[in-house]
Amino acid sequence: xxxxxxxxxxxxxxxxxxxxxxxxxxxxxxxxxxxxxxxxxxxxxxxxxxxxxxxxxxxxxxxxxxxxxxxxxxxxxxxxxxxxxxxxxxxxxxxxxxxxxxxxxxxxxxxxxxxxxxxxxxxxxxxxxxxxxxxxxxxxxxxxxxxxxxxxxxxxxxxxxxxxxxxxxxxxxxxxxxxxxxxxxxxxxxxxxxxxxxxxxxxxxxxxxxxxxxxxxxxxxxxxxxxxxxxxxxxxxxxxxxxxxxxxxxxxxxxxxxxxxxxxxxxxxxxxxxxxxxxxxxxxxxxxxxxxxxxxxxxxxxxxxxxxxxxxxxxxxxxxxxxxxxxxxxxxxxxxxxxxxxxxxxxxxxxxxxxxxxxxxxxxxxxxxxxxxxxxxxxxxxxxxxxxxxxxxxxxxxxxxxxxxxxxxxxxxxxxxxxxxxxxxxxxxxxxxxxxxxxxxxxxxxxxxxxxxxxxxxxxxxxxxxxxxxxxxxxxxxxxx
Amino acid sequence: xxxxxxxxxxxxxxxxxxxxxxxxxxxxxxxxxxxxxxxxxxxxxxxxxxxxxxxxxxxxxxxxxxxxxxxxxxxxxxxxxxxxxxxxxxxxxxxxxxxxxxxxxxxxxxxxxxxxxxxxxxxxxxxxxxxxxxxxxxxxxxxxxxxxxxxxxxxxxxxxxxxxxxxxxxxxxxxxxxxxxxxxxxxxxxxxxxxxxxxxxxxxxxxxxxxxxxxxxxxxxxxxxxxxxxxxxxxxxxxxxxxxxxxxxxxxxxxxxxxxxxxxxxxxxxxxxxxxxxxxxxxxxxxxxxxxxxxxxxxxxxxxxxxxxxxxxxxxxxxxxxxxxxxxxxxxxxxxxxxxxxxxxxxxxxxxxxxxxxxxxxxxxxxxxxxxxxxxxxxxxxxxxxxxxxxxxxxxxxxxxxxxxxxxxxxxxxxxxxxxxxxxxxxxxxxxxxxxxxxxxxxxxxxxxxxxxxxxxxxxxxxxxxxxxxxxxxxxxxxxxxxxxxxxxxxxxxxxxxxxxxxxxxxxxx
Numbered sequence: 001x002x003x004x005x006x007x008x009x010x011x012x013x014x015x016x017x018x019x020x021x022x023x024x025x026x027x028x029x030x031x032x033x034x035x036x037x038x039x040x041x042x043x044x045x046x047x048x049x050x051x052x053x054x055x056x057x058x059x060x061x062x063x064x065x066x067x068x069x070x071x072x073x074x075x076x077x078x079x080x081x082x083x084x085x086x087x088x089x090x091x092x093x094x095x096x097x098x099x100x101x102x103x104x105x106x107x108x109x110x111x112x113x114x115x116x117x118x119x120x121x122x123x124x125x126x127x128x129x130x131x132x133x134x135x136x137x138x139x140x141x142x143x144x145x146x147x148x149x150x151x152x153x154x155x156x157x158x159x160x161x162x163x164x165x166x167x168x169x170x171x172x173x174x175x176x177x178x179x180x181x182x183x184x185x186x187x188x189x190x191x192x193x194x195x196x197x198x199x200x201x202x203x204x205x206x207x208x209x210x211x212x213x214x215x216x217x218x219x220x221x222x223x224x225x226x227x228x229x230x231x232x233x234x235x236x237x238x239x240x241x242x243x244x245x246x247x248x249x250x251x252x253x254x255x256x257x258x259x260x261x262x263x264x265x266x267x268x269x270x271x272x273x274x275x276x277x278x279x280x281x282x283x284x285x286x287x288x289x290x291x292x293x294x295x296x297x298x299x300x301x302x303x304x305x306x307x308x309x310x311x312x313x314x315x316x317x318x319x320x321x322x323x324x325x326x327x328x329x330x331x332x333x334x335x336x337x338x339x340x341x342x343x344x345x346x347x348x349x350x351x352x353x354x355x356x357x358x359x360x361x362x363x364x365x366x367x368x369x370x371x372x373x374x375x376x377x378x379x380x381x382x383x384x385x386x387x388x389x390x391x392x393x394x395x396x397x398x399x400x401x402x403x404x405x406x407x408x409x410x411x412x413x414x415x416x417x418x419x420x421x422x423x424x425x426x427x428x429x430x431x432x433x434x435x436x437x438x439x440x441x442x443x444x445x446x447x448x449x450x451x452x453x454x455x456x457x458x459x460x461x462x463x464x465x466x467x468x469x470x471x472x473x474x475x476x477x478x479x480x481x
Numbered sequence: 482x483x484x485x486x487x488x489x490x491x492x493x494x495x496x497x498x499x500x501x502x503x504x505x506x507x508x509x510x511x512x513x514x515x516x517x518x519x520x521x522x523x524x525x526x527x528x529x530x531x532x533x534x535x536x537x538x539x540x541x542x543x544x545x546x547x548x549x550x551x552x553x554x555x556x557x558x559x560x561x562x563x564x565x566x567x568x569x570x571x572x573x574x575x576x577x578x579x580x581x582x583x584x585x586x587x588x589x590x591x592x593x594x595x596x597x598x599x600x601x602x603x604x605x606x607x608x609x610x611x612x613x614x615x616x617x618x619x620x621x622x623x624x625x626x627x628x629x630x631x632x633x634x635x636x637x638x639x640x641x642x643x644x645x646x647x648x649x650x651x652x653x654x655x656x657x658x659x660x661x662x663x664x665x666x667x668x669x670x671x672x673x674x675x676x677x678x679x680x681x682x683x684x685x686x687x688x689x690x691x692x693x694x695x696x697x698x699x700x701x702x703x704x705x706x707x708x709x710x711x712x713x714x715x716x717x718x719x720x721x722x723x724x725x726x727x728x729x730x731x732x733x734x735x736x737x738x739x740x741x742x743x744x745x746x747x748x749x750x751x752x753x754x755x756x757x758x759x760x761x762x763x764x765x766x767x768x769x770x771x772x773x774x775x776x777x778x779x780x781x782x783x784x785x786x787x788x789x790x791x792x793x794x795x796x797x798x799x800x801x802x803x804x805x806x807x808x809x810x811x812x813x814x815x816x817x818x819x820x821x822x823x824x825x826x827x828x829x830x831x832x833x834x835x836x837x838x839x840x841x842x843x844x845x846x847x848x849x850x851x852x853x854x855x856x857x858x859x860x861x862x863x864x865x866x867x868x869x870x871x872x873x874x875x876x877x878x879x880x881x882x883x884x885x886x887x888x889x890x891x892x893x894x895x896x897x898x899x900x901x902x903x904x905x906x907x908x909x910x911x912x913x914x915x916x917x918x919x920x921x922x923x924x925x926x927x928x929x930x931x932x933x934x935x936x937x938x939x940x941x942x943x944x945x946x947x948x949x950x951x952x953x954x955x956x957x958x959x960x961x962x963x964x965x966x967x968x969x970x971x972x973x974x975x976x977x978x979x980x981x982x983x984x985x986x987x988x989x990x991x
Contacts, residue, residue: 364587364590379623384619384620384622384623384649385615385616385617385619385620386616386617390616390619391550394551394612394660397656398551398660398663398664401657401660401661401664402660402664406657406661409657409660410654410657413653413654413656413657414650414653414654416653417646417649417650417653420645420646420649421642421646424626424642424645424646427626428630428638428641428642431630431631432630432631432637432638432641463549463550464548464549466549466550466551467547467548467549467550470550470551
């Protein structure tokens, strides 16, 4: 295959990488003054990458001798990743404007671009080594982002924790990859799948377990979730929103691809791991969230909980299941970004961010619109119809029931009731409690617009999009099978 | 009327009014809500007038498949749904009227929550798609949670949580069962599923999953404990709608899903229904007898009355099912009216303690008369709807299980005991305190809230045919469907000579 075709298939990643490098150069000479321009340019680079997706990048097949696969599945995940990244860039300026001494520096959008590039490689990787390179590119950018507020102790702690535990996870993953390579003789997914056909050897099974442990770490599934609450709490809020959305999509999509493309013949083996991780995440995410008083920690546990639900779709191991995972992620990204955008509006009179759930008290009276939006996100995260979050659960549970996984479906859905409790607690605080001092008024039209957009998407109006998104996720899922 | 999507309009009118309510002032919101519910009531009357009794099983059908992906917007009603929709649209303006003065804080949101509730109730009864039904059914939790939590009494937060989580836990299992049914039968259309035969062993599991949901909603003993809490804490209109319509969702679910979709399982598990219902009747009636809180007393009486509904439904015969339906309608009206009666005096004295009142007959004669009328209707005095309901249900049950009928008939005696005891303590006797002496009789508004209900209760008691006629054909369809799984009767009617018509019919069935 000639080089031009390879480049055409990896065009989105190239756009992102070159764009990031160019902007970094601008930043080097422009300094902090250029931050605003670079942020805007970064959003346009993401848009450009999105446009580049429409070409051969969405359906070209294998590039670089099977190292990279451009297909509908990767494209769908990338669209979500780019949207989430763009929102993370857009929500940053007003947050950093209020921090003490930590200004928004031009590295922020550049790091997000690099991270997005890494995520694009992750979801399109069809070789273990491509996957690892993409993962590390994403992770290294993310470690820096987590500790972006240099003068803030919690932020530095979050960055360090994320780095140490992330490095450990990468090590576990790499160990698994080396085992798989050792026993199958290849790192290409198609070759690995051949090795898993028939009765896999013990070494291959060990490799599978380690690979899944590493992946579970990246998607923060129980029992590898412990870094999530600390990192989410410590990182600057826009970065937390980013962590909870884009890398989560990327890591889950990557896990799905590894599970289905590389280890598809060993479905019965990994299904046990996925079922355990799914149920443990749902239950722990729900139970541990109950005692939280910090809204960012609450959302961290909520993200653990949601990953569990998404994994239910993967456990089904069918095209419907994968389509359900993508549908879940689509709706989850909207709910999460919306929730974090609301968290961003939680500022005291002095403009400083507040994060306690108690400070939301009586918000329905002081800021009715914002309270209604957060209530929509919370009910939706709890999966209560008629909000769109219900359809997310519908998609994954439907796939699980079709695959005959009744115990998983019953336990999972019953545990979702526990989760409903803490989402309700937020609504209760906003609607039933006496008003606390009102938050400072919103001064950013972009954020207000994004919140409204997310709320409308999650509202019952979103159901009208099901045929469109459903057809798209199904086409994406079919690309893997 | 052909071509006019009246059911969609019924759903859309309160929906639009609800959204509009959020953006206007308190007084405008009140007017808007009243207008919206009255328009819906008029539409409901048009629906009933145009309903072709004895015509097609499903009427006013609207079908837009696939607009929500795996499920579509399909609506349609039969006689059961028609009657329950009528109950909803009839009670709704009354609820708005009952909240006219007693709700003073956050009126626009309150009115919007009620209108949303109306949307969801009508949607639940009219839905012809399994998942559309579930969406409407579950969504009702959100406005009710807010109504109890924001405008409720002192312990409202506990009650709102209990209400929400209890009913949610019941429903999610039903959701899994629905997914299985949709996959196995290959359709989400309720009319199609009504004629789909699931294997008997699967039916039992599905039955239990649906039962978990509807039994909580109904509520049946022992999962009824959320109801007294929710009722006591909810504002008056909230209690009316809770008792009047939301509890009927449980009964409707039994009627629409459990019996026709899983006839074999229903036949096998009749003992469970009968057992729980008999316990409910006796236990909750006795509990009602010792309550000191008026709303709690009526809430417990609701549980007892709902048990009469369940035994009637599971009698597998015409009298039982018709009795159960009339019981649902009658209970919706009567207990709604009783909650309104409590609301009238609560608004003046701000207490529901029975012992604080007494002698109201002296200074509130009009109130005493209407309260007496509804008390009698609750007991089941002939001439009121309660009598028709209890008589038909118990007669139906007797043909299947004499023991259950015997135990459940105590509901009439115990019902008389607790209701009359309540009435005596509140209305008769001497006025004990000055604040009670200062209470004033029904205002014109309150009178016109209660009078229409009284008229309908009387109508249903004297000429129930108006309400039975639209349902008659649907009962026949249901019976034809479940007849094969009919449980054996223990009443063993001895064949005398000459053989009665009833025995001949019984012989043919076997």
